[in-house]
Amino acid sequence: MNTAASGEPQRLAKRVAALMACSRSEAERFITGGWVRVDGQVVEVPEARVGDHQSVVVDPAARPDNLVPMTVLWHKPAGLFLPEALHLTDDLVRRWFTPDSRSPSDRSRVRPLRAHFHRLQPLCPLATDESGLMVFTQSTPIARRFLQSALDMEHEWFIDVADGQVPGEADWRAGVLRSLAQPMSWQGRHQPLARASWQSDRRIRLVIKGCPPGHVHRLIERAALVVGAVRRQRIGRVALTGLDAGQWRYLLPTERF
Numbered sequence: 001m002n003t004a005a006s007g008e009p010q011r012l013a014k015r016v017a018a019l020m021a022c023s024r025s026e027a028e029r030f031i032t033g034g035w036v037r038v039d040g041q042v043v044e045v046p047e048a049r050v051g052d053h054q055s056v057v058v059d060p061a062a063r064p065d066n067l068v069p070m071t072v073l074w075h076k077p078a079g080l081f082l083p084e085a086l087h088l089t090d091d092l093v094r095r096w097f098t099p100d101s102r103s104p105s106d107r108s109r110v111r112p113l114r115a116h117f118h119r120l121q122p123l124c125p126l127a128t129d130e131s132g133l134m135v136f137t138q139s140t141p142i143a144r145r146f147l148q149s150a151l152d153m154e155h156e157w158f159i160d161v162a163d164g165q166v167p168g169e170a171d172w173r174a175g176v177l178r179s180l181a182q183p184m185s186w187q188g189r190h191q192p193l194a195r196a197s198w199q200s201d202r203r204i205r206l207v208i209k210g211c212p213p214g215h216v217h218r219l220i221e222r223a224a225l226v227v228g229a230v231r232r233q234r235i236g237r238v239a240l241t242g243l244d245a246g247q248w249r250y251l252l253p254t255e256r257f
Contacts, residue, residue, distance in 0.1 A: 035062035105242035106249035132232030
């Protein structure tokens with residue numbers, strides 16, 4: 001469908017409402033749903049201004065459906081600083097979650113939209129030197145699940161010991177595991193217990209129910225470990241599998257934390 005308006009530039013939503021003979025709110029849903037092209041380019045911003053010389057086309061298959069809240073899984077690279085949630089802007093998030101960084105293993109078949117990356121809430125953020133699985137969501141039920149089940153949800157970590165610290169003595173290796181698994185208090189609060197095991201000569205697997213910020217590093221310091229990398233591999237039943245550093249994908253409807 002095509003239209004040519006006259007007069008001063010106007011909001012795209014107003015132009016689409018006239019074109020489709022629909023309400024302004026329906027027009028905005030057409031636009032945010034990625035169904036509208038201006039001069040051949042998809043425009044997803046209802047307040048964008050269009051002039052009478054510009055072509056506005058609405059896909060014939062367009063439906064003014066409400067967008068479903070999205071959840072995004074991301075392999076955060078080590079060394080990347082994350083601002084506090086209140087300062088996490090849409091523009092910054094869109095720089096991380098680009099079409100090029102979307103994982104080829106994403107099986108969701110979701111067509112990425114600008115609106116999917118609006119007001120994404122980071123759940124269980126990682127420190128600058130940590131890498132691994134992070135979850136961003138627009139879904140209130142998922143955010144509530146993380147909050148209400150924080151003490152019961154497992155976090156699986158891989159800790160890679162630095163090159164200069166891999167004593168071969170069995171006693172040292174067993175002592176590291178004992179230290180990691182011992183109870184710990186922090187600022188007067190009991191911290192969650194960890195289960196630790198050696199996965200290889202240099203890698204330790206750590207599983208903790210709940211995981212207050214900084215807890216993994218406090219365990220590492222107590223065990224006197226010098227580490228080269230700390231990576232979160234899993235949260236609940238959702239794992240990092242298939243995501244290289246910097247890549248992201250949508251959470252599948254069948255996946256549950």
